[in-house]
Amino acid sequence: MIKYIILTTLLLIDLSARENPFFPVKGEKGMPTTSNIDLSAPTLKRAALSLPSSARKITKVTVSYQNLDGSIANESIDLDNSIDWHLPIFVSQSMGDIKNVKQVKASKAKKEKYTHLYKSKNIQFFKKNKELKIVTKDEMIRSFLLTNPHKIVFDFKKDVNLKSETKILKSSVFKEINIGTHSGYYRAVITLDGQYKFNKSKKAYGYSIYLQ
Incomplete structure (x- = not known):
């Protein structure tokens, strides 16, 4: 009987040591914790960035994003491409843009006359x-x-x-x-x-x- 009382007491102590048993403790791997920050926003369709007429090459694209816990992080991609400053730089998650890009390429492929x-x-x-x-x-x-x-x-x-x-x-x-x-x-x-x-x-x- 004494053994059962001691075992029950140890289990209660272990549970009470965790502030919230539904979230991982420090150092434990699992899903990241969330916050009460409102992360609702309109779905990204397309955003455009226009560059000045002095721009000739694009060397890097950096995206800043917000995580579930409200923290801000960055991801970058290094580039080395010439650009036409007359055209804006687009950020998009629309599949329709793929068709537009193909149409632009086809248009440029046509031989232009003087x-x-x-x-x-x-x-x-x-x-x-x-x-x-x-x-x-x-x-x-x-x-x-x-x-x-x-x-x-x-x-x-x-x-x-x-x-x-x-x-x-x-x-x-x-x-x-x-x-x-x-x-x-x-x-x-x-x-x-x-x-x-x-x-x-x-x-x-x-x-x-x-x-x-």
């Missing part, structure tokens, strides 16, 4: 994506960038009296062209939609300008 921007008796401008095609027989004596807003200036060696002209361009990258004459040369100024660098190459038809 679009005419401007024409005078001495010079013509065409564009394709971020390439500017300059058709002229005149020598380009200099080219340089201006900022706020970003513009490319082209000077061509020829003493000609061209009518000063400003033309608004229906283009996503090249927004406006200004033509004017100076002593011994004429100037074309192309206003851009953001920050770029550019490479210039001489061609049989004139010059090609590639924005970066």
